[in-house]
Amino acid sequence: MSALDTANRIVIKIGSQLLVDPETGHVHRRWLETLGQDIAALRAEGKEVTIVSSGAIAIGRRHLGLPAGKLMLPENQAAAATGMVRLTHAYQEVLGQHDLTVAQVLLTLDDSENRRRYINARNTLTELLKLGAVPLINENDTVATDEIRFGDNDRLAARVAAMISADLLIMLSDIDGLYTANPQVDPAAEFVPEVRGQITPEIEAMAGVQLSGDTKGGMVTKIAAAKIATGAGTTAMITLGKATNNPLARIRNGARCTVFIPDANPRTARKEWIAGSLKPAGRLHVDAGALNALRSGKSLLPAGVNRVEGAFERGDAVAIIDPDGREIARGLVAYHQDEASRIAGHKTGEIEEILGYRGRDEMIHRDDLVLI
Ligand code: GLU
Numbered sequence: 001m002s003a004l005d006t007a008n009r010i011v012i013k014i015g016s017q018l019l020v021d022p023e024t025g026h027v028h029r030r031w032l033e034t035l036g037q038d039i040a041a042l043r044a045e046g047k048e049v050t051i052v053s054s055g056a057i058a059i060g061r062r063h064l065g066l067p068a069g070k071l072m073l074p075e076n077q078a079a080a081a082t083g084m085v086r087l088t089h090a091y092q093e094v095l096g097q098h099d100l101t102v103a104q105v106l107l108t109l110d111d112s113e114n115r116r117r118y119i120n121a122r123n124t125l126t127e128l129l130k131l132g133a134v135p136l137i138n139e140n141d142t143v144a145t146d147e148i149r150f151g152d153n154d155r156l157a158a159r160v161a162a163m164i165s166a167d168l169l170i171m172l173s174d175i176d177g178l179y180t181a182n183p184q185v186d187p188a189a190e191f192v193p194e195v196r197g198q199i200t201p202e203i204e205a206m207a208g209v210q211l212s213g214d215t216k217g218g219m220v221t222k223i224a225a226a227k228i229a230t231g232a233g234t235t236a237m238i239t240l241g242k243a244t245n246n247p248l249a250r251i252r253n254g255a256r257c258t259v260f261i262p263d264a265n266p267r268t269a270r271k272e273w274i275a276g277s278l279k280p281a282g283r284l285h286v287d288a289g290a291l292n293a294l295r296s297g298k299s300l301l302p303a304g305v306n307r308v309e310g311a312f313e314r315g316d317a318v319a320i321i322d323p324d325g326r327e328i329a330r331g332l333v334a335y336h337q338d339e340a341s342r343i344a345g346h347k348t349g350e351i352e353e354i355l356g357y358r359g360r361d362e363m364i365h366r367d368d369l370v371l372i
Helices: 029-044 056-063 073-096 109-113 115-130 153-163 201-206 218-231 247-252 266-277 288-295 337-343 348-355
Strands: 009-014 048-053 102-107 134-139 168-173 194-196 235-240 257-261 282-286 305-310 317-321 327-332 369-371
Touching: 009 029, 009 153, 029 048, 029 073, 029 247, 048 073, 048 115, 048 153, 056 073, 073 102, 073 134, 102 115, 109 115, 109 153, 115 134, 115 153, 134 153, 153 168, 153 218, 168 218, 168 247, 201 218, 218 235, 218 257, 235 247, 266 327, 266 369, 282 288, 282 337, 288 327, 288 369, 305 337, 337 348
Parallel strands: 009 048, 009 168, 048 134, 102 134, 168 235, 194 257, 282 317
Antiparallel strands: 235 257, 282 305, 317 327, 327 369
16 A cells, blocks of 8 residues: 555645746646646545645746746746746646646745744645645745745645645655665666655765755755655655656556655654744643643633743743643644733633634644643
């Protein structure tokens, strides 16, 4: 059975090379249609699919009459703005044939690193998936300058997979997976079907070195992406997608791929991250009722909070303190400290009246909470 059979939440990364004819800047329509069939089949099984696609620059540059070869940053940004329209349109046309709705989301590095923006992006993506849409993600190249860019969509896709706690990240590539050395130059290179647990320096070395000028894609960034994904409990997969119709159906039919299997699942990895690696910026003192609710796996509601201490932003980690003064849990709080103080002790239905807007129902959602 392939990792695709068991996964429920899947991120698929598609590179420009697979999707766009570099000469004409046209989308490989037939190929995209077969990918659309595969995605529709996964959706029909109830699986959630998110696409991270490149191609905006490759498509857009032709329409602006930009020359072949390396472009300057502003030219790239202009090309991305032009190409993104056509890229999204192509996906919507193809997936629309299967009654699927595409939702365009453009992200920058900041959105995955700044906790508040991270939580916003996570909430929006989760909502889109809940509503049955297929998020189509690309880097927001038009506003991202070199310093703040991911620069390659492999890493962006891995961050997205971690952000939404995906079970599986599939990187469709121009090669069927990882080899012990570069198979194009080393005839003794052997295929690596599976990497379990930690991605060690030995594994990284197999990918070779990043050639200068070749900043995007390539095995080095794919391994870096696999590392980000598996660190968050997401299984990562590299397989052939280029000039190969129905690339996802192929995986299910046993096509060759390298699978990176994490030690933990996304849920455990996320809980470990919340419990271990974040320093609490504040403390929420809760009453006995809230304590019981937390113990039975429920969210922390504002009504159960007696007192708020510390200086924190929305999305920061905070400690939850029981009536005896012991820390019993940690979580990512959905409100800024001022707002949290104002709604503490109040019913969820009163939040809008107190704050003047309707925020989350919970002070800390159970997915963002871990008992200690
Ligand atoms: N975001 C870029 C684009 O859509 C591509 C980045 C990459 O190729 O990884 O054109």
